[in-house]
Amino acid sequence: MRVGLTGGIASGKSTVAALLRELGAVVIDADQLAREVVEPGTPGLAGVVEEFGPDVLGDDGGLDRPALGAIVFADPERRAALERILHPLIRARSAELEAAAGPDALVVHDIPLLVETGQQDRFDAVVVVDVPEDVQVHRMVTDRGWTEEDARARIAAQASRDERRAAATYVVDNTGTRDDLRHRVTEVVAELREGAR
Ligand SMILES: CC(C)(COP(=O)(O)OP(=O)(O)OC[C@H]1O[C@@H](n2cnc3c(N)ncnc32)[C@H](O)[C@@H]1O)[C@@H](O)C(=O)NCCC(=O)NCCS
Numbered sequence: 120m121r122v123g124l125t126g127g128i129a130s131g132k133s134t135v136a137a138l139l140r141e142l143g144a145v146v147i148d149a150d151q152l153a154r155e156v157v158e159p160g161t162p163g164l165a166g167v168v169e170e171f172g173p174d175v176l177g178d179d180g181g182l183d184r185p186a187l188g189a190i191v192f193a194d195p196e197r198r199a200a201l202e203r204i205l206h207p208l209i210r211a212r213s214a215e216l217e218a219a220a221g222p223d224a225l226v227v228h229d230i231p232l233l234v235e236t237g238q239q240d241r242f243d244a245v246v247v248v249d250v251p252e253d254v255q256v257h258r259m260v261t262d263r264g265w266t267e268e269d270a271r272a273r274i275a276a277q278a279s280r281d282e283r284r285a286a287a288t289y290v291v292d293n294t295g296t297r298d299d300l301r302h303r304v305t306e307v308v309a310e311l312r313e314g315a316r
């Protein structure tokens with residue numbers, strides 16, 4: 120069974136993904152793949168430097184992620200240019216990992232931009248982690264030390280809460296405690312497994 124997991128930035132996707140792993144799912148994390156495909160020496164990094172110039176490289180020759188983030192989250196066209204380079208590489212790697220998981224696995228694709236990139240129909244079910252925007256901002260500011268302006272710029276680059284919920288098979292509310300979240304995720308996995316039988 121193939122499940123898509125998504126949610127706005129800092130909604131709790133990684134926390135849900137960790138719970139799903141504990142419950143036996145194979146989780147494929149698009150943010151992690153987005154890092155792997157631009158590691159030093161990769162064609163991905165060469166493509167990014169060709170498009171954005173050497174200023175997006177740090178002193179160690181690796182990608183300067185804050186520098187690139189400042190460019191692309193201020194300009195949708197530049198963001199689209201970056202996505203044209205990285206998304207095909209991320210998809211290819213993700214397909215390889217899925218093939219390696221085997222036919223009986225519960226495979227969960229954690230994809231922040233699942234709805235933005237119109238991938239909802241590629242999955243047997245879509246799980247959306249849902250919180251109001253103010254909770255996202257609060258978590259980015261208090262847990263990660265971002266400015267409110269940076270937090271809102273990322274949110275503005277993403278689908279709206281309603282657009283995401285419209286694509287959901289299961290909505291996982293994450294405004295409660297971590298225990299509440301665990302309880303809800305366990306319930307969703309039981310329903311997914313029930314549906315797969
Ligand atoms: C611009 C980059 C270098 C900034 O790196 P940084 O370390 O600051 O952020 P990180 O990669 O950890 O992403 C954190 C979150 O930002 C949001 N985000 C990332 N890329 C995008 C995007 N293109 N559009 C909207 N939101 C995005 C997601 O919610 C993601 O979970 C990086 O985000 C990137 O390479 N983005 C393009 C690839 C992409 O689209 N990734 C999203 C998963 S497919």
Ligand SMILES: Nc1ncnc2c1ncn2[C@@H]1O[C@H](COP(=O)(O)OP(=O)(O)OP(=O)(O)O)[C@@H](O)[C@H]1O
Pocket residue numbers: 126127128129130131132133134135150231258262293294295296297300
């Ligand atoms: N129920 C909760 N109560 C309080 N804090 C939470 C809860 N769930 C997650 N968090 C915290 O909120 C922050 C965001 O969670 P997490 O990293 O799982 O989100 P994410 O959606 O994966 O983020 P990103 O989009 O940046 O990858 C983290 O600091 C996490 O510890």
